[in-house]
Structures are given as structure tokens and as C-alpha cells.
Amino acid sequence: MALQQMFSINQIQDQIIEEFGIFDQWMEKYEYIIDLAKKMPLIDDQYKHDRYLVPGCQSRVWLHAEMAGDKVSLTADSDAIITKGIIALLIRVLSNQPAAQISQADLYFIDKIGLKEHLSPTRSNGLVNMVAKIKSTADTLKRCH
Amino acid sequence: MSLAPAKKAFNVAQVRKEFPILWRMVNGHPLIYLDSGASAQKPQSVIDCIARYYREQHANVHRGVHQLSQQATQAYEDAREKIRQFINAAHAHEVLFTKGTTDGINLVAAAFGRKFLGAGDQIIISTMEHHSNIVPWQMICEQTGARLKIIPINKRGELLMDEYESMLNDRTKLIAVVHVSNSLGTINPVTEIIKLAHQRDIPVLLDGAQTVPHMRVDVQALDVDFFAFSGHKLFGPTGVGVLYGKQALLNDMPPYQGGGDMIERVTFEKTTYNTLPYKFEAGTPNIVGGIGLGAAVDFVSQYDEQEVIAHEQDILEYATKKLTDIDGVKIVGTSANKASVISFLLDGTHPFDVGTILDQLGIAVRTGHHCTQPLMDFYGIPGTARASFALYNNRADVDALVAGVQRAASMLL
Numbered sequence: 001m002a003l004q005q006m007f008s009i010n011q012i013q014d015q016i017i018e019e020f021g022i023f024d025q026w027m028e029k030y031e032y033i034i035d036l037a038k039k040m041p042l043i044d045d046q047y048k049h050d051r052y053l054v055p056g057c058q059s060r061v062w063l064h065a066e067m068a069g070d071k072v073s074l075t076a077d078s079d080a081i082i083t084k085g086i087i088a089l090l091i092r093v094l095s096n097q098p099a100a101q102i103s104q105a106d107l108y109f110i111d112k113i114g115l116k117e118h119l120s121p122t123r124s125n126g127l128v129n130m131v132a133k134i135k136s137t138a139d140t141l142k143r144c145h
Numbered sequence: 146m147s148l149a150p151a152k153k154a155f156n157v158a159q160v161r162k163e164f165p166i167l168w169r170m171v172n173g174h175p176l177i178y179l180d181s182g183a184s185a186q187k188p189q190s191v192i193d194c195i196a197r198y199y200r201e202q203h204a205n206v207h208r209g210v211h212q213l214s215q216q217a218t219q220a221y222e223d224a225r226e227k228i229r230q231f232i233n234a235a236h237a238h239e240v241l242f243t244k245g246t247t248d249g250i251n252l253v254a255a256a257f258g259r260k261f262l263g264a265g266d267q268i269i270i271s272t273m274e275h276h277s278n279i280v281p282w283q284m285i286c287e288q289t290g291a292r293l294k295i296i297p298i299n300k301r302g303e304l305l306m307d308e309y310e311s312m313l314n315d316r317t318k319l320i321a322v323v324h325v326s327n328s329l330g331t332i333n334p335v336t337e338i339i340k341l342a343h344q345r346d347i348p349v350l351l352d353g354a355q356t357v358p359h360m361r362v363d364v365q366a367l368d369v370d371f372f373a374f375s376g377h378k379l380f381g382p383t384g385v386g387v388l389y390g391k392q393a394l395l396n397d398m399p400p401y402q403g404g405g406d407m408i409e410r411v412t413f414e415k416t417t418y419n420t421l422p423y424k425f426e427a428g429t430p431n432i433v434g435g436i437g438l439g440a441a442v443d444f445v446s447q448y449d450e451q452e453v454i455a456h457e458q459d460i461l462e463y464a465t466k467k468l469t470d471i472d473g474v475k476i477v478g479t480s481a482n483k484a485s486v487i488s489f490l491l492d493g494t495h496p497f498d499v500g501t502i503l504d505q506l507g508i509a510v511r512t513g514h515h516c517t518q519p520l521m522d523f524y525g526i527p528g529t530a531r532a533s534f535a536l537y538n539n540r541a542d543v544d545a546l547v548a549g550v551q552r553a554a555s556m557l558l
Contacts, residue, residue, distance in 0.1 A: 030505070058514075060527070
């Protein structure tokens with residue numbers, strides 16, 4: 001974690017793109033995402049509450065954001081494991097970054113690693129709303145600090 | 146009436162050739178389409194009919210003196226007559242074109258509700274209703290002070306008929322129930338439901354969206370008062386559907402929407418309304434939709450109903466057995482009387498994940514609550530994965546599904 005803070009949002013996105021470059025089959029990619037989900041640190045139980053629910057349709061997504069020094073710290077969870085694995089990637093990219101950079105981030109890595117359909121508004125898995133909520137929360141935190 | 150033409154022998158391999166979309170690839174695999182409950186695919190005859198209409202026949206209906214308008218009107222009204230025969234309505238003017246099942250139910254809720262519902266009156270629906278047969282009633286209840294009563298179900302997904310019977314009383318003004326459940330596949334005992342309601346002179350509306358793709362309905366034999374269905378689930382176009390209503394009831398109801406076509410005479414002081422069916426068809430209708438639906442009715446009517454039912458029941462039984470054989474798979478909705486719809490859960494997984502893996506394999510299923518959230522609450526689950534079959538599905542589709550679910554299990558668990 002300490003190391004990661006040294007990288008910018010785009011540097012981390014580029015690392016992920018490189019890591020995913022080794023997969024030439026969808027199965028390997030999805031197995032890796034499922035593995036990420038299984039290894040993801042659990043969200044604190046107090047945040048797995050309706051108040052932290054991101055409005056989505058099918059899979060539920062809980063999100064908590066707080067300031068840690070001058071950076072925004074994000075934790076999240078989902079009841080669907082593929083959604084959760086993609087959340088793990090989003091958190092790796094966006095957590096522990098300055099609020100101003102989070103709210104302006106262009107998340108190009110999702111497209112590059114072939115998971116664009118998961119961030120499509122028609123997918124109704126809550127991820128689009130999650131990204132929107134991360135950005136608006138970062139905006140709010142930016143103004144408060 | 147002319148004699149019914151001889152029926153074409155049902156052969157699933159031949160039927161599949163009629164549906165061009167079934168030839169395409171999805172994610173590098175041949176499409177396995179198991180989401181006909183959400184929307185059925187279209188046969189070539191319907192696609193051709195729609196193209197021919199726009200190429201050769203299109204004009205506005207019911208108002209032109211010119212040849213094209215008259216031909217379009219004739220084609221549109223011919224479609225209405227085909228649908229009348231298809232459901233055996235007594236009159237073509239009892240067949241109202243709508244946008245779909247939802248629109249038909251909203252029409253009845255608004256127009257019947259305005260006329261016949263008051264504070265303290267009751268409408269009976271069931272636990273397994275689609276949101277489109279819940280929310281319109283909640284809305285009219287809010288406006289009129291009427292109340293909704295809900296027929297409970299058992300864990301197999303069957304209505305508790307004793308409870309239903311005991312709910313009927315002098316304040317009951319309408320029964321609105323689903324004929325075939327979109328989430329569970331249960332075929333409800335509608336003959337009994339209607340008989341019990343009619344003993345007290347209570348009219349019955351059936352949500353027939355999932356009925357007509359699987360079996361024929363004779364509205365006169367059933368003696369149902371309102372029957373709503375959608376074109377797109379019956380291999381026809383989207384955005385068109387039918388509300389059948391008994392003439393006497395429709396005549397008693399005020400218009401639903403105002404506009405062109407539904408009037409007899411308009412002045413700023415007073416407007417008088419057109420007769421049935423136009424009283425309920427304000428504005429330029431979905432002409433191509435109606436005509437396309439007529440072609441869809443022709444398509445399904447060419448096969449012997451019993452042969453299609455036997456085929457779909459074979460698929461249902463085969464799929465039920467093969468899915469149940471997979472460790473951890475649980476079928477939701479286990480009534481003995483089901484249409485070819487299977488909702489299932491894979492222990493320890495979210496339906497969304499199962500659906501995502503199946504999609505990668507070119508298999509289209511529906512996941513989620515299927516617009517029946519109260520039903521999912523009854524089972525205490527967020528949703529299911531649902532495979533819904535149509536006459537073009539075969540055992541190979543089931544084999545692909547089973548292999549896909551096994552693959553999902555090995556990846557997710």
C-alpha cells in the first residue's frame with residue numbers, strides 16, 4: 001500500500017493493462033478477477049449497510065470513502081464476485097489518491113483490459129454508479145478539506 | 146367462417162431455420178438464446194412483413210381517402226381480426242391494440258378504476274405478479290382509496306386457492322392475476338380463479354404475457370373479462386400488444402387517453418367518444434406493430450398447439466433433470482404445472498456472476514429479480530438466473546446451458 005501511494009492514477013492503470021496483457025483467454029482473465037475478489041480486504045461491517053449502498057440494479061455494491069491525510073481512502077464490497085473483482089481493480093487505481101485527481105480521472109484501463117461492457121450503463125451491475133459516486137464523493141471531500 | 150387450414154408438422158430443426166438471429170455468434174460462440182421470456186426472437190415471415198409494410202403499404206390509418214391509407218387500414222384491421230381468431234374473442238372490437246401487456250393493465254387500472262373503484266374497495270392480485278401487475282393497481286389505489294389484497298403462495302410457487310377463495314367478499318371489485326409466472330413458470334389455475342370470482346360477479350383480468358408464446362387461449366371458453374399480452378413475446382414486434390376486454394365492460398369504462406381517432410365529435414364545450422375499439426386507441430397507432438403482430442400470429446398458428454406444447458415440455462423436463470443433477474443447483478418454482486421457464490440458483494454464487502460467465506459462452510439467460518421483487522422477497526433471495534425456452538429451442542441448447550453452469554461453478558466456487 002505504501003508503495004502504491006507513490007504511483008499516480010494513470011501509472012497504476014498502465015500497470016494493470018500490462019498485467020492483463022498476459023491473458024489471451026477470457027477464462028483466465030475472469031479467473032484472475034475472481035481471485036482478486038477473494039483476496040480483497042473485507043469492508044468494515046458498519047459500512048455494509050443500506051446507507052452505503054450504491055444504487056444499482058442486480059448486484060449490490062457498498063462503498064465507503066474517507067480522507068486519510070490529504071488522500072481519499074476507499075473501501076467497498078459487492079455480493080457478486082465478478083463485480084467485486086472489478087471493484088478491487090477500481091480501488092487499486094483510485095484509493096489513496098488526492099481527491100482532485102480522483103474526480104478528474106479518465107478510467108481508460110477498463111476498456112484496454114477488455115472489460116468495457118462491465119462499465120456500460122446497460123449492464124446494471126452498479127459499477128457505473130459506483131464510479132460516479134466515488135467521483136462525487138471525492139468532489140465533496142475536496143471541498144471540505 | 147372458413148375452415149382452419151391444415152397444420153404444418155412441427156419440426157424444431159425446420160423452425161430454427163426460420164429465425165435468422167439464431168445463426169449468429171456471440172463472444173465467439175454460436176448464440177444459445179434462452180431469454181425468450183424477456184423477449185422472443187422474430188421469424189423471417191415477421192421480419193419480411195415489417196419490411197414489406199414500410200416498402201409498399203405505409204400511410205396513416207382510419208382517416209385517408211387515398212388508396213395507400215385504405216390499404217394500410219385494411220392490413221391493420223385484418224391483423225385485428227387475425228388476433229380475434231387467435232384468442233377466439235366474440236368481436237374484433239373487443240381486441241384493443243396497446244403498447245404491450247403493461248399498457249393494457251394500466252388501461253384497465255385507470256379506466257376501470259376511475260369508474261368502479263372507491264374507498265374501501267379491494268383488488269386481488271398474487272404474490273407472484275410482475276411489477277406491471279402490481280404498480281398500476283397501487284397507483285389507482287392511491288387515487289381511489291381502494292386496497293390491494295395479495296393471494297399467498299407455497300414454496301413450490303403455487304397459489305393457495307383456499308386463501309384466495311376466503312379473500313373474496315362484497316368489497317372485491319377485480320381480480321388481476323398472472324396466468325403463467327415469468328419468474329417461476331407456474332401455470333396458474335385460471336379456470337378455477339375465474340369461476341370463483343364470477344360466482345360473486347367479480348371480473349377477472351389475466352396477465353397473459355407469458356401465456357400466448359406457449360399455449361393457445363380461448364377467451365370465451367375461459368370466460369375471462371380482460372386478457373393482456375405483448376407482441377414481442379409472441380415472436381412479433383416490440384411496442385405493440387393486445388388488451389382483450391368484454392364488450393359490455395369496455396363500453397362501461399371511460400376512455401383511457403384522449404386524442405385523435407378516439408373521438409366522435411369534438412367541440413370546446415363537449416366531446417363525444419368513438420365506439421370500440423377506437424375509444425381506447427387515441428392517436429396514430431403502432432400500425433406496423435399491429436400488422437407485424439398479425440404475421441406473428443400467423444406464424445404460431447401454423448403449428449399444431451399440442452405438438453408445440455409436447456416439444457416445450459420435453460425441453461423443460463430435460464433441462465430440469467440435467468440442471469438438478471449439477472451439485473448445488475436449486476430450481477426456484479417447482480409446480481407440477483409449468484410452462485418452459487426455469488429459474489435456478491447455484492449455491493454460493495450470485496445469479497449475476499453465473500449470467501456473466503454464461504454470456505461469455507454465448508448463452509443468453511436473464512438474471513436478477515425478473516421484475517418480481519415481492520416474489521424474490523418471499524423466497525428471501527436477491528434474484529435468480531432464468532432460462533426461458535421457446536419453440537425454437539432444442540436439447541442441444543439445454544446441453545450448452547448445463548455445460549455453462551458447470552463451467553461457472555468451477556470458476557466461481
